[in-house]
Amino acid sequence: WYQRRVREAVVSTQSTGSSGINAEYGGLNMPSQTQINAAKSLALKLRAKWSPELMENPTTSQFNKALEAIALEKDRVETPEDQTQPDVAAMRTRAGSEMDAFNKSVFPEGYQLPEACKKVDYKPIIRKVESRAREGTLNKLPVSDLKLYAKGVKLGLKSTAKKAELVEAISKFIG
Numbered sequence: 001w002y003q004r005r006v007r008e009a010v011v012s013t014q015s016t017g018s019s020g021i022n023a024e025y026g027g028l029n030m031p032s033q034t035q036i037n038a039a040k041s042l043a044l045k046l047r048a049k050w051s052p053e054l055m056e057n058p059t060t061s062q063f064n065k066a067l068e069a070i071a072l073e074k075d076r077v078e079t080p081e082d083q084t085q086p087d088v089a090a091m092r093t094r095a096g097s098e099m100d101a102f103n104k105s106v107f108p109e110g111y112q113l114p115e116a117c118k119k120v121d122y123k124p125i126i127r128k129v130e131s132r133a134r135e136g137t138l139n140k141l142p143v144s145d146l147k148l149y150a151k152g153v154k155l156g157l158k159s160t161a162k163k164a165e166l167v168e169a170i171s172k173f174i175g
Contacts, residue, residue: 038102045095055083062156076173079154122152133174138167146170 031039061080069077092099129149132138138146146166150157155169 032105035102035105038098038105042095042098042102045098046091056080058082058084075175120148120152122148125149126152129170130174133170138170139163 058080061082062077065080066077068074125145125148129138129141129145132141143163143166146163147157147159147161149170150161150166153173155173157166157169161169
């Protein structure tokens with residue numbers, strides 16, 4: 001439905017020669033032809049044959065790894081590769097120039113991503129928490145730091161975990 005409506009709006013915008021803003025869509029800026037062509041080119045480059053059977057369920061993989069660790073009496077559970085996450089390096093290799101062309105057509109020169117969209121660098125927090133763990137002062141760290149560490153090393157804890165649970169899990173993980 002949405003794609004059909006956007007296509008109709010683009011066609012009507014092109015035929016009327018308007019500025020690309022359609023009042024029917026609440027002032028939504030319609031894409032230019034350059035942006036549409038860049039998006040089509042990028043989509044064609046990234047097209048791949050895909051079937052759900054080719055991919056393991058991440059939850060099942062984690063369960064199987066935990067079961068294997070129990071059976072083999074391992075101290076740590078290996079984290080399986082999450083095949084649902086995109087391989088950004090392969091995408092960049094396959095369609096790097098198309099990605100750049102799309103970004104140039106959509107985002108103005110000098111555009112900065114909002115803070116919420118930037119990738120978090122976990123390295124400083126990992127160093128900080130591991131240093132405190134060696135000193136035996138994990139309890140003195142704020143919960144936010146402990147949660148960031150847990151997320152950075154993929155401990156798999158719930159976001160509602162209490163400080164005591166976080167400290168215990170981190171202590172076990174670090175050893």
